[in-house]
Structures are given as C-alpha cells and as structure tokens.
C-alpha cells in the first residue's frame with residue numbers, strides 16, 4: 001500500500017518515476033492532492049532521474065509524462081481559484097485544438113447537423129428555437145471564447161460519428177474535481193469563465 005510519508009522530504013513530496021510506475025502514481029492523484037494540501041507540501045517529480053518542470057510541456061513527450069507535469073503544476077498552486085483557473089485554461093486549450101479541426105464542418109455558417117437535416121439554419125447550436133441566439137454570438141462569431149461547456153458539447157449528429165468529449169479523459173478534471181463540479185463544467189453553457197470558476201470554488205450550481 002502506498003504510504004506517502006515515505007516520499008516526504010524538506011517540505012516537499014518527491015516522486016521518482018519511470019515508465020514502470022508512472023501510471024500507478026497518476027492513478028493515485030486524488031490521494032497525492034489530499035496529502036500535499038493537508039501538509040502544505042509542494043510536489044516535485046523526477047522521471048528517469050531528471051526533474052520535470054512545466055517547460056518540458058513544450059517538448060513532445062509521452063502523454064503520461066505530460067499529465068504528471070500538469071498534475072504537479074496544479075498541486076503546487078495553493079490558491080483554490082488560481083488552481084481551478086489553471087486547470088480550466090489548460091483543458092480549454094486541449095479542447096480548442098480539437099475544435100480547430102472544424103468537426104462541426106461549418107459551410108456558409110451552416111453546420112453538418114443542419115446541412116444533413118436539409119435546413120438553412122445558421123449558427124448551429126449557438127442559436128436555437130426557444131432560447132434564441134446566444135448573446136455572445138456576434139456576426140456568427142463566438143465572442144465568449146472561454147466557455148468550457150460549449151466546447152464540450154457535441155450534438156447527436158457528432159456523437160453518432162464518434163465525436164464525444166469525456167471529462168474524465170482529462171486527468172486535471174478527473175482527479176481535481178468532484179462529480180458536482182464536473183456537472184458545473186458540463187452544464188454551464190453560454191457562461192463566461194469567471195462565473196464558472198466562481199461556481200467551482202463555491203461548489204454551487206443550480207441547473208437551469
């Protein structure tokens with residue numbers, strides 16, 4: 001059984017990882033977060049005897065190594081709002097990379113779902129019957145670039161093509177947030193980042 005006390009030294013928790021144990025420790029992230037927060041420890045991580053830091057994220061590295069660096073960085077941000085903001089921005093940038101492939105396949109402002117339906121409805125799900133057009137959509141461009149729920153959403157047409165975003169695929173979301181906080185991220189559509197972060201910190205959200 002993992003006893004994190006054995007890895008504690010000089011106000012830090014020090015993990016020495018290799019390809020044989022990195023997944024094991026990633027799976028223990030929840031315990032590591034709890035331990036570091038309780039004892040006010042920073043996390044220091046070595047991989048193959050080399051200390052990791054966030055500059056290594058600029059290199060092409062194995063996913064597990066990238067994941068452990070982001071986990072370390074988040075653990076070492078002790079202010080809750082700032083930690084959540086780092087997680088939020090990091091995951092949004094992963095999602096932006098996927099979205100930049102234009103999987104909604106917009107042509108003349110009409111997305112794949114609506115083209116398949118044979119309608120000329122513009123702006124996809126940023127505009128819909130009942131709710132009308134999102135106030136952040138101006139000249140068919142989203143001016144609110146930081147809404148994670150919008151980035152996560154994929155409609156039935158996309159889901160049938162296998163395009164689905166699962167929050168638990170992101171270690172920063174999987175291990176740092178409760179199920180309730182994951183619902184906040186999933187369902188806070190059309191909402192600026194600052195409001196979502198506030199909901200995450202207060203752990204409070206009433207579904208509309």
Ligand code: SF4
Nearest residue numbers: 104111113124125155
């Ligand atoms: S998620 Fe679906 S409905 Fe929304 S813009 Fe993309 S293809 Fe269109």
Ligand code: SF4
Nearest residue numbers: 126134137142144150
């Ligand atoms: S905030 Fe969401 S719904 Fe509004 S324009 Fe941007 S992507 Fe569309």
